Amino acid sequence: QVQLVESGGGLVQAGGSLRLSCVVSGIQFSINVMNWYYQAPGKQRELVARIDTRGSTNYADSVKGRFTISRDNAKNTVYLQMNSLKPEDTGVYYCNAVSLATSRWGQGTQVTVSS
16 A cells, blocks of 8 residues: 655744655655645645655755755655745645656645744
């Protein structure tokens, strides 16, 4: 059974930091491109950060310089370090694993940034 389990969300003041984790099981983690998406209330899900199988990363312009995505293939885990958080970063953050034509999602973790 494939599972992507996010954790690390919560309530933080503006300027604070959070570290999200996503533990993946049931698939060969190392061959998957891993993404973090976020969905603000009433809006569509948006890509925040991506890390490919070689460790190359891409970020949305809105988070460049503040967020860092990383992966640990030995632990089947992808991380999102979020610094200098802003109220507009509030939303549900989802972990996504992509391999060939398959895309799998976690259940999401809520991040709330207060002003």
